[in-house]
Amino acid sequence: MASVDLEDLCLHINNKISTVKKILQLRNIGQDPSLETVLSKIAHESQGLYLLLNKLEWEVQRQETLKNSLKELEISIKDDFTAATHLKENIPLHLPKKTKSGATELKVQSEVAIKSDESLPKKPAKEKKLIKEMALLTIQEFDSIPTYMKNRLTYDQINGFIEELTKAVVGKYKILHQPPKSMSNVVRKLFYRFQEEETKDTKGQYFIVDQDIKEFTNLKIDKRFHGMLNILRHCQRLREVRGKGLVRYTIF
Known part of the structure; x- marks a missing residue:
């Protein structure tokens, strides 16, 4: 043993x-x-x-x-x-039929309605304004990003970041597309701030600033945030326009 x-x-x-x-x-x-x-x-x-x-x-x-x-x-x-x-x-054996007089009366009423509509001035239809949204990255674009730039970020994390930025863009421009008279005092203040942040370099373009990101998303503006912005600039999803003490993230 x-x-x-x-x-x-x-x-x-x-x-x-x-x-x-x-x-x-x-x-x-x-x-x-x-x-x-x-x-x-x-x-x-x-x-x-x-x-x-x-x-x-x-x-x-x-x-x-x-x-x-x-x-x-x-x-x-x-x-x-x-x-x-x-x-x-369960098809019924006998379906109700319209009488001739009823059909004639309906026809007369339709003609009167058409004539009365033609006599009224037609209001031009309001053009619906579309808000530009940032496109998500493709797998090929993700693979083309340098490793040092991605660090440990994943494909889903970067696209999730894009979706959060899109929330800020949509939230801002929904307000800008509204008439100020229909707004509450809080929303009206945002409206006028958005207008003040416009410059000749951003005219006709969609952009957001750090304050918009804080207003409409839960993103934290930290080192990781700026690392993701760097990736989006590399992939030509946005560019920065500086002026009046602000950094404007313009959407491509």
Whole structure:
């Protein structure tokens, strides 16, 4: 019995010695100049694998959303089919028919209504103003961003940032497209601030400032925020226009 215990102890000690040797070998490998290229290649491949996993995760989420949409569509089609089947099986034997006099009277009324409409001056239809929104990044654009610029930011995080900036743009220009008379005092103050921030360089363009981001989003204006702005400038989603002590983020 004691012999078996001694053998187990020897085996355990040998395993520990083997592990220590491997650790020392690995530490020496990291200091070996001849293996520097191999280690660099491994680091590069690891980065590529990380990006590939992010793409796969995004694709899985997209497929999950598509699957849910198809389920909802299937339920809707089944409901419509059930309703159509019920109508088909319950068609009444005799449908009411319009009398000739009733049809004539309806025709006369329609002609009178048309003539009266023609006599009234027509108001021009109001043109609906569309608000420009920043386009999301594509996978190809994300891959083209330098690694030092992305740091640890993911594809979804950058596009989420774009969506938050779009909220600020939409919130601001919805107010600017309203008549001031219909606004509350708080909204009217915003309206006049927006107008004061306009310059000749931003005329006809959509832009926001830091105060708009604080007003309409939950984004924090910190180092990470400016890092993402740098990425959007690189991808030509916005540019900065400075003047009057303000930085204006103009949307492309």
